[in-house]
Amino acid sequence: MKIDGVPYRSVWVDPEDGWSVRILDQTRLPWTVEILRLVDEKQVAHAIKSMQVRGAPLIGAVAAYGLALALRRDDSDAALEAVAAMLGRTRPTAINLRWALDRMLRALRPVAPGNRAAAAYAAAADIAEDDVETCRRIGQHGLPLLQAIAARKPGKPINVLTHCNTGWIATVDYGTALSVIYQAHDAGLPVHVWVDETRPRNQGSALTAWELGKHGVPHTVIADNAGGHLMQHGEVDIVLVGTDRVTRQGDVANKIGTYLKALAAHDNGVPFWVALPHSTLDMSVRDGVREIPIEERDAREVLETTGQTWDGRVETVRTAAPGSAGLNPAFDVTPARLVTGLITERGRCDASEAGLLGLYPEFAAAA
Ligand SMILES: CSC[C@@H](O)[C@@H](O)C(=O)COP(=O)(O)O
Structure with missing residues (x-):
């Protein structure tokens, strides 16, 4: 959708900036449109808990990108499971969070360490694209x-x-x-x-x-x-x-x-x-x-x-x-x-x- 004529999504990745994740800080709306740059899973967890991002489908998609950010530093089996569990604890009611993290784990467990970060970005992008098309159809x-x-x-x-x-x-x-x-x-x-x-x-x-x-x-x-x-x-x-x-x-x-x-x-x-x-x-x-x-x-x-x-x-x-x-x-x-x-x-x-x-x-x- 558009803000003052400029098309936006509520989460996106900036490949030109180290594959950081961008969100609109919803705690600043409606007064200021401020874009936040998230570079690791701790910032993602904070964004979800503090409701800089919120809404059931969005917290799932952002958590998926949080896992991708974490796997760039450590893509071991232990890190994959621990970061998914940590992100899953950020908010308890919306099931979309667990749905997204489970989908990420299913996609990433079979991938060998070394290839996991790229696979995680691709899986998170799939979740985001799925959500866009799903929501368009809900409207129809x-x-x-x-x-x-x-x-x-x-x-x-x-x-x-x-x-x-x-x-x-x-x-x-x-x-x-x-x-x-x-x-x-x-x-x-x-x-x-x-x-x-x-x-x-x-x-x-x-x-x-x-x-x-x-x-x-x-x-x-x-x-x-x-x-x-x-x-x-x-x-x-x-x-x-x-x-x-x-x-x-x-x-x-x-x-x-x-x-x-x-x-x-x-x-x-x-x-x-x-x-x-x-x-x-x-x-x-x-x-x-x-x-x-x-x-x-x-x-x-x-x-x-x-x-x-x-x-x-x-x-x-x-x-x-x-x-x-x-x-x-x-x-x-x-x-x-x-x-x-x-x-x-x-x-x-x-x-x-x-x-x-x-x-x-x-x-x-x-x-
Ligand atoms: C995508 S809309 C469904 C819900 O996520 C929405 O109605 C809602 O309750 C959001 O709660 P929030 O606490 O702002 O994350």
Whole structure:
């Protein structure tokens, strides 16, 4: 996608600069577009943990490049396993991280030391290219949902509510739920997006709003608590979100607050769709509420907020009462019964084992 007319991806390699890895520092958006240069696996681990890169598919792709950077220095069996394990511990909820590292290990274990670094760059590039094409297709398969709404209310805006950031900067390109929105907008549909602020880290008001603005998609930032009210008053035609892990029975882990949106959508008869690439499926678990590990982040993210002062300085200020404690679960799980359906690169399906196996029959045998 483009920033001010210049095409970007959210991660790339610079062969002219020692095969270093480049990312956009998402902790600096929307105030500054700053490109970071990562040269070893420690910097990659820091970028993932500190959320300089974030979004389930993107952290998988960046971790894959982190392994490639590490193997340039030491490509022994021991280093391969140790670095993959270290990168895999950086964030616990998004399964894409483990998916990408497992795919790298499968590709690299049979390669003799001496050839592994080049093979790792090639395998990481495959993961990145796979993600780009997958996300493009997700958008195509979601588009008919918005076309159907447009046909029901000709000439009126299609009001989509979204949570967190599921755009091109959360993936390698295009995004997941936002890929649907971009393709609808590009096809000329009158899409308008209600952007949940997404406290505590404001991925909605900082990142989604920035992305949509750069692409010219009409949008309005709302407080996280406003969605239910808007749904009660007929102001939301559809909820479109992404996910960090989908279980075999169709339960969906996503950014904290997604579950409350699904409850409100269910109560108001608003369709609630979840967009995901194959790399987000975890067929080894069933009950998402019990089985998906939920990342708990520093309570300061809840007690403080970061923003730009009127004279242009970016500052973090405490918003909670001095001395109060905070709790910061970063994700929650929406049970499958609240999900209208899933949008994947292979098409749409019910949020159920039968639905998923209809699109992914190769997972029938997985435990
Ligand atoms: C690609 S979109 C799916 C999810 O990764 C997204 O909705 C999300 O929850 C991201 O969380 P984050 O904590 O910002 O990495």
